[in-house]
Amino acid sequence: MKILPLALSVALIGATPAPYVVAADTTATSDERAARWKAIAQYIFGDRKIEPTDTLIKLDAPERAEDAALMPVTLTMPEKDKIKSVYLVIDDNPSPLAAHVSFGPAADPGSLQLRVRVDTYTNVHAVAETRDGRLFGTVAFVKASGGCSAPVASSDDEAMQGIGEMRMKFAEGAGPGKSMQATLMVRHPNFSGMQMNQLTRNYTPSRYIDKLSVSYGDRKIFDLDADISLSTNPVITFSFVPEGKGPLKVIASDTKNGRWEQSFDTTTTN
Amino acid sequence: MRAPIATAGKAAIILGIALLFAVASGGSTGDVPEPLGLWTGAMHGPTPKTLAGAAVVDFAAIEALLPGKPLLLDVGPAARKPEDFPSDRPWLPIHRSLPNAIWMPGAGAAPLAAAREDLFYRRIGELTHGDKAKPIVVFCRPDCWGGWNAGKRLVRKGYTSVSWFPAGIDGWQERRETAEVKPDADWIAEPAR
8 A cells, every 4th residue: 555655646746637556457558547537637627736635535435336327435534624625536437527516614524425327447536625725636446337328217207206306314313513414315317318218229318417405504515516427316425514593405406407495304304 | 655756757857847948048047048130129138148150258268369360349339428418517438448449339239220231341341351251259348239239240241250248348347458449430430320
């Protein structure tokens, strides 16, 4: 493990974000992956420098996903008071920017978990933006493939059932004034446009959640910008500080003008 | 003493029937039989263990074939941009495959418009320099009928050294690095009909 920071710092000379050296990589492929990340980072962050970090953001993903359409990713931000937003980038997905989460005053940005689709064996980057405007990145290599085109259900009608329905689960044990962990589940097929209807053999048109906003009372917890990389029936685990009056409110919208709003009482589990 | 014998006989008959089915389906029970022609059902799903007229190869066999410079033919699908994808978000599709593979996205679809099928055969003819004995390896992803269909098309056309690699890109990237490949320029130059 001592090699990694060294390899990274060497690779980062010139302010070019680069992936860790992956064991299976040949040099040529490693260069190719580094070039890919550089192009993506340029697109998302422009000329802003991305500094490597072992402490500001950590990325946990299974090295080998059981289901490429439902890969859990956990982001941990131990120095949470410094964090303004986080980006999740799945390098080799056709749409690499999977999610951008901006935290509000009611957030506890210490951790965030979501489920994503992975199209092929790829580097995954997590980038934290601090309140003073700096960017810090980390990377992991994941082995999963086919997640973007895997069929959602046996039929589109079945996949559309209950669209927009939400459930919220609260972790137990949070005291007054302390942060509380919650898991939001939204029923939505999140059609990527790359899934073939198994009956008609036509591609199902894309329809996915692109905005999700969660607040406590009138204070924002987070805004999520997402796209086709988010799994069917998105599940997001986050933490917030339930100060003042609730309730916890979720507003979700999708690319076909769907809009759903639901409130949750933090004292009961829906 | 009669009962145990009867039971044993019954078991033997059941076993015999089971073996018969196993042989008929070309492998263990639950296998998918080869369709008579091209597969026109859903492209994603379990595929047969065999392809008449072609070899079915695993990673080790691919490695053994590589020194003979086979035509590596990838028929995996191309990424489709969502119709409502915002213009300010990065859309950067990349296709990783076996190094030096020729990528003809969708060439395993069935039915395929006659003009497209003609183009497919023309391109293969060019890439093999008219040598029907040239080794060709067809593949896409696991559980993809596209690779099977493309292999079937080649066998039907008289190619004699066709190998189908069902594990495809996943089977390769499990052990070796992939390389970015662009779609075959001639294959995508003519619009799909």
